[in-house]
Amino acid sequence: MKVTVLTVNLHKGFGFFNRRFILHELREAVRAVSADVVFLQEVLGEHELHAARVPTWPQTPHYEFLAESLWSDFAYGRNAVYPQGHHGNALLSKFAIAHHTNHDVSVEGPERRGLLHSVLKVADGRELHAICVHLGLRESHRQRQCERLCQLIDSLPPDDPVIVAGDFNDWRQRAHRMLSRCAGLGEVFVKAYGAAARTFPARFPLLPLDRIYVRGASVEHPIVLPRQPWSHLSDHAPLAAEIRL
Numbered sequence: 001m002k003v004t005v006l007t008v009n010l011h012k013g014f015g016f017f018n019r020r021f022i023l024h025e026l027r028e029a030v031r032a033v034s035a036d037v038v039f040l041q042e043v044l045g046e047h048e049l050h051a052a053r054v055p056t057w058p059q060t061p062h063y064e065f066l067a068e069s070l071w072s073d074f075a076y077g078r079n080a081v082y083p084q085g086h087h088g089n090a091l092l093s094k095f096a097i098a099h100h101t102n103h104d105v106s107v108e109g110p111e112r113r114g115l116l117h118s119v120l121k122v123a124d125g126r127e128l129h130a131i132c133v134h135l136g137l138r139e140s141h142r143q144r145q146c147e148r149l150c151q152l153i154d155s156l157p158p159d160d161p162v163i164v165a166g167d168f169n170d171w172r173q174r175a176h177r178m179l180s181r182c183a184g185l186g187e188v189f190v191k192a193y194g195a196a197a198r199t200f201p202a203r204f205p206l207l208p209l210d211r212i213y214v215r216g217a218s219v220e221h222p223i224v225l226p227r228q229p230w231s232h233l234s235d236h237a238p239l240a241a242e243i244r245l
Contacts, residue, residue: 046085063090077102077116133166
């Protein structure tokens, strides 16, 4: 079976320079891709100040607002918590989510990071493991977080398909070899084109920060998304691909 996946950093629902609340436009753009599974980073679960100041602020958490009527199941992993609220990673799924766990992979300092692991029930009772990733800004942190990701994947049943997607912040592209060696992961765009897709900054992409990795599945083909409207909806361009399980 084919599964269409999309990964996008929501930038907490605000535009590139945080000047304008654009979650409603993001919602339409995400829904237009019609992905089966959507990996989201920097998703606001709650923010009291923004909710009081922004007239169009949704009454539900942002991941629920995006999922409404199109994705039957969703999961949220709270990473950063502050007086006004919290944000983290989320997964939207057209398949049933049997269970999910948010793994805290924060290192030292105030930067909070997590791996949101969801187990999806797909055709014929098979399980698909979807791991939404947002790694740290420092390379030493990313290396330790990749080690934790490898440990997580090694603990999964070896025959189950795995999709790992999100914002790796890996501008030096050192994660490919490590994740291939320790977890058997292959990156979708690297397999198809020989290089990771450039996604940051969205308006003039120079750095390949966002990725889609798979194990136990084959890449049908990456999906090239149009530059508009995505270039002004976040600081990261999204990635999409069709995966054959």
